[in-house]
Amino acid sequence: MAQRYFLTKNDFENKSITTDDKHHILKVMRMRSNDFIEVCYLKTCYLAKLSINEQQISYEIIDTLAQRRSVDVTLIQGLPKGNKIDIISKYATMFGVSKMLFVQMDRSIAKEKNSDNKIRRLNLITKEAAELAHRFDIPEIAFFKSLKDIDFKTFDLILLADENEKTIMLNTVVKTTDLDKKIALIIGPEGGISDSERVFFNQKNAHIISLGDNILPTEIAAIYALSYISVKNTELF
Known part of the structure; x- marks a missing residue:
């Protein structure tokens, strides 16, 4: 199962990751280009493929993930x-x-x-x-x-x-x-x-x-x- 990240509006709109999640991807998870992650924004989550160029991280959305029923x-x-x-x-x-x-x-x-x-x-x-x-x-x-x-x-x-x-x-x-x-x-x-x-x-x-x-x-x-x-x-x- 891919690692999931909740994105800021700026990162979601720019298809990039610039927050503390960037450190987590590079230094903790040690991910590489073409690795898959899940990104979420406004209660919708997507499967995405990473592109890492030195310290710059971008991603491509591959699919929208099915949302489970939740209780309020x-x-x-x-x-x-x-x-x-x-x-x-x-x-x-x-x-x-x-x-x-x-x-x-x-x-x-x-x-x-x-x-x-x-x-x-x-x-x-x-x-x-x-x-x-x-x-x-x-x-x-x-x-x-x-x-x-x-x-x-x-x-x-x-x-x-x-x-x-x-x-x-x-x-x-x-x-x-x-x-x-x-x-x-x-x-x-x-x-x-x-x-x-x-x-x-x-x-x-x-x-x-x-x-x-x-x-x-x-x-x-x-x-x-x-x-x-x-x-x-x-x-x-």
Whole structure:
């Protein structure tokens, strides 16, 4: 399988590669002229053949790649502490999330600040993860200071993972017929969801679900749910 790269508008229009991907092609992958890669722009990916002239890289598009069916899942993640946000961004990307909204919740230890710098770093992480997973797009990332700043009316199905819930499992709520809907998946920070947040989400008609008998850390919980949704999606083929 060919290495995949997400291109800037300039590189796509000029059929060239001038970004950090150039270093990856020349120094890491040690590619040569006539090697094949996959290039993606605006959620469309192509098979391309390289032409390398010393330090200049251009490519020729050979074919348009068939796009897999995806599920529109937005992860609403309680802001975690430390590098857990990097872990969440990387693996949620690889498991197919469409958007990631990091929000400060009642039990968030970390505080929302320097979000522009964080987004730049996380964009690099998600780009690499999307290339490794051979996705057709890179998920969007945003930061919010409060749950009240998020427009929950845009979602058709809202799932709230709550460690206090013991009986309603993810598979009893999400059916294959739900995979065409806009889904919001809410994961609390360290310490979980507060009582006031439970009231808030009840008002948003959220489905409160369990992710199983074991309590999962916040940086892993989304992966459990996203992997289930991914499996249900493949059942449609």
